[in-house]
Amino acid sequence: MKLPDSLIKLIEHFQSLPGVGPRSAERLAFFILKEDTQKIQNFIKSISEVKENLRFCSICHNIAEDELCKVCSDPLRNNNKLCVVENILNLVAIEKTGYDGIYHVLGGVLNPIHGVNPENLNIDSLLSRLQNNSYEEIELIMATNPTMEGESTALFIKRRIEQLGLKNIKTTRIGRGIPTGGDLEFADKATIDNALQGRREY
């Protein structure tokens, strides 16, 4: 006896999802098989709704229910501050602070080993936005994560801006240091080094 074809197909589908290996895929497929039919129908409906109702903002690549996202379509937003983030979850995290500027979602970070090159990210659309901006001066806040990939992505964008000779753009990088509630004792050398370099008058 082999597993039925439909089940094998479902296992393969699960395996194509990010972070799901062969064993987890099997486990998920069997879970679907056992689970209450009504719950699975709700799950399917939820997937369909996301695919039908949501898309990406044509300006900043944030999640959107219309052509433009809620940030880009808000006239009260400060268009002189443009925050570059890796992904939408990072954008949502920054929104919680009350930041009043606009965004540009890269959709990832440069990682040539894993096949992520500049053309795979929303970098060209960022450069076009900067070229077409009609404001006096724009602050470009590089808020990619302080990882090796995040740093090199930020640096790549900074160099491209310089190469294109874009004017009126002030590039900044998010502060690095000890996180709130953290302890110097447990911080690594690079973090402490950055905290010292980024010290402010008190």
Next chain:
Amino acid sequence: MKLPDSLIKLIEHFQSLPGVGPRSAERLAFFILKEDTQKIQNFIKSISEVKENLRFCSICHNIAEDELCKVCSDPLRNNNKLCVVENILNLVAIEKTGYDGIYHVLGGVLNPIHGVNPENLNIDSLLSRLQNNSYEEIELIMATNPTMEGESTALFIKRRIEQLGLKNIKTTRIGRGIPTGGDLEFADKATIDNALQGRREY
């Protein structure tokens, strides 16, 4: 800006799947959002097909496309050998060896700490099968895994059979020892101990 309700709902759905934490659930939901619509439709179709076409065998709880599974509906199977397995994947593994008997799928192992008690497993239906069996003698092959939970589940079933005073049942346990291709050097004490106890004439 918050995440749209439909996306939050999808994240919650993913989080209710086994082995999917909050971060993986977010990642999966964003993957669904980004992925090609046709591929997601195929995924949905695959889930529906499994729910519509597959069920569990009313005798042995194996996967089935009809009332009975392919094993239980096969007249050539040896009904005097009944192999008790934890789950369908274990059944599929045993099928590959050419085993000609029938099965009973428990649907898990006893694990009271995680809320898996005898009533959550297909133990009562196994005992009913044994009580109603019309054959001369039946060999009950306990093929639960040689883990703590697998052992205690096998032992629990053995004791229940004794308590019920079921006759003509010979209970056996799958052999334990060094796996084929294995090396004594890397085997743990319990495995070597079991290999010695389970030695056969040569």
